[in-house]
Amino acid sequence: MFHTLQHVRIAAIRAAVPTQEIRLEDEAAYYGGSMKKVSRMKMTLGMDKRRVCPVDVTASDLCAFAARNLLAAPGVNPDATDALIFVSQSPDWTLPATACELQHRLGLPQHCAAFDVNQGCAGYIYGLWIGSSLIASGAARQALLLVGDAHSFSRDVRNRITAPVFGDGGSATLLVRDETAPPMHFGLGTDGSGFETIIAPAGRSRIPFVREHERNEAATRDIVDSYGNPWQLMDTYMDGGRVFNFTMDVVPQHLQNCMKYAAISPEEIDWLFLHQANKQIVEGIADKVGIPLDKTPSGSFSKYGNTASASIPVALCDAAIDRPPLGRILMSGYGVGLAWGSCLCSIDGWDCAPLLEYEADPARPTREQRIERWEKIIKGDSHD
Numbered sequence: 001m002f003h004t005l006q007h008v009r010i011a012a013i014r015a016a017v018p019t020q021e022i023r024l025e026d027e028a029a030y031y032g033g034s035m036k037k038v039s040r041m042k043m044t045l046g047m048d049k050r051r052v053c054p055v056d057v058t059a060s061d062l063c064a065f066a067a068r069n070l071l072a073a074p075g076v077n078p079d080a081t082d083a084l085i086f087v088s089q090s091p092d093w094t095l096p097a098t099a100c101e102l103q104h105r106l107g108l109p110q111h112c113a114a115f116d117v118n119q120g121c122a123g124y125i126y127g128l129w130i131g132s133s134l135i136a137s138g139a140a141r142q143a144l145l146l147v148g149d150a151h152s153f154s155r156d157v158r159n160r161i162t163a164p165v166f167g168d169g170g171s172a173t174l175l176v177r178d179e180t181a182p183p184m185h186f187g188l189g190t191d192g193s194g195f196e197t198i199i200a201p202a203g204r205s206r207i208p209f210v211r212e213h214e215r216n217e218a219a220t221r222d223i224v225d226s227y228g229n230p231w232q233l234m235d236t237y238m239d240g241g242r243v244f245n246f247t248m249d250v251v252p253q254h255l256q257n258c259m260k261y262a263a264i265s266p267e268e269i270d271w272l273f274l275h276q277a278n279k280q281i282v283e284g285i286a287d288k289v290g291i292p293l294d295k296t297p298s299g300s301f302s303k304y305g306n307t308a309s310a311s312i313p314v315a316l317c318d319a320a321i322d323r324p325p326l327g328r329i330l331m332s333g334y335g336v337g338l339a340w341g342s343c344l345c346s347i348d349g350w351d352c353a354p355l356l357e358y359e360a361d362p363a364r365p366t367r368e369q370r371i372e373r374w375e376k377i378i379k380g381d382s383h384d
Helices: 024-031 035-045 059-071 098-105 123-137 213-220 240-261 279-289 299-304 308-319 367-379
Strands: 002-005 008-017 021-023 049-051 083-087 113-117 142-149 169-177 184-190 271-274 328-335 339-346
Touching (some): 002 240, 008 123, 035 279, 049 299, 059 142, 083 098, 098 113, 113 123, 123 142, 123 169, 123 184, 169 308, 184 240, 240 279, 271 279, 271 308, 299 308
Parallel strands (some): 083 113
Antiparallel strands (some): 008 169, 184 339, 328 339
16 A cells, blocks of 8 residues: 655654663673674674663653653644654553553643554554644644653563564654645555564463463463573564565565655665664665665664664664754664555654653652552552
8 A cells, every 4th residue: 555645744753762781792691601693693683782671661751751852842832732642562551542641741732632553663654654644634733653662571681582682762753734845655564464473472362361370370481492592472472584584575575666656766765764673684675675775774773772663763863863864765664463664755854863862750650669559549548
């Protein structure tokens, strides 16, 4: 599916990562002490460092931090926000929607619609599409898109397939109505036959974390694979080989079709920002599409890890450290679902600030304080 949306402008982008950094060298013991394996992973996949949240920090915290910086920028009117979209696969709660609490936390007006979208690697493109569609249709004048993921609740450092790959990040993007804005071209797709390629099998309705103690133990006991990696049914399982094949088979052709739809050649693309799955995938897609690597930033993966839904805005803001990305830009996300999406637009005039480092809000309660509070509420000992 390809289509064009008119009269929508991306006014500003912010992205934030936690300060805690883990290097592959710090975890050499998990590779049997082999620095040769560490060096091979760094060279082949581009792995090096990743940023991870403390246990009390969630994706919504990173997004809110980025959003506060964005909403304080000159010329931004928070009261004009008609929609808040939170895209994440690590929301704060099963219910209510995390977006509702974010609307309150950010001081946005009560006429603002707020809702969550459960989407992963393609989440930033899906969020852009939803927010831009609201504005293009006239349903909203201004939309705040918050996209991020944090994996502290599901990360098992012993697992060498997933733990070294995923970092944490959050972002805020402001979309506004602008009658003079150049068109935005979108392409989206899904192949649900591969839904088990990246999946957390247990913890929700299909395989619930039920109250009976013995069933809980079954869901959380270690299952060791042939490489010695421990898994639990509530962990995120990833079949790396199938993910790589899907990416190489589907994404390059999709991007070529997107450019053909927009009547634009690869030579006319100023920047290609891809989901930062790993260096090998990013460079492989760029080569197949015919866009040179100097137009395809891939360094954010080696510095921050695969930040899932936030990887494109993290890469955008990371590139802005040296110089703001300007011109005609092609963005593409792909992965869990299996889902993919692309957006081709102009970024001349965007306010795209260098990447932010998250600073904790001392007024936010800790996880233990929240648990204690809810124990009191349930027992009837609190009137909060």
